[in-house]
Amino acid sequence: DAKTTQPPSMDCAEGRAANLPCNHSTISGNEYVYWYRQIHSQGPQYIIHGLKNNETNEMASLIITEDRKSSTLILPHATLRDTAVYYCIVRPGGNTGKLIFGQGTTLQVKP
């Protein structure tokens, strides 16, 4: 079972920042927070990941709370092409490496 909780859907106006929340209250010390998205029925696309520090790349920013029990993915200037299902995943420790996908948040970017 997924170890994260996300709102099922969100809307965002084109050009505005999209802030997608995720709760992972049972995260353990060696587990990373990963974000992926799936546009329509394409393969999931990696966005960003982090352990405890905030992270930023060309696609998004990841803000992780100090207690690591929740995080927020920020798309700074959402476009229509960012409409997708966004998955927040806590990757299990050990050497298994697998990603357990929950239901994600369907983000609808509107003109």
Next chain:
Amino acid sequence: NAGVMQNPRHLVRRRGQEARLRCSPMKGHSHVYWYRQLPEEGLKFMVYLQKENIIDESGMPKERFSAEFPKEGPSILRIQQVVRGDSAAYFCASSPTGQGSEAFFGQGTRLTVV
């Protein structure tokens, strides 16, 4: 550097036939994962392999499904005696190390059983 390559992109099989799905990981990646996405459902982990080893097959159905990742060549997901319920999108992902690194996905193989 080419991404994760899956083929075929679309596969149609009659009930009872075998389906073979291929996945070539990104260059330098030695970890491969297979996922299945049934229509209107989420992605479900199936199996995690390293070269010549199955690391975690906790998501694989007990019968008819098998996976391999040989020393040379692509990873293969094999489904014997397919049934209509096997119709789904099958995605492969690869990563350079098992933990703390991102996994990159292919575009999937859409299997239709008729």
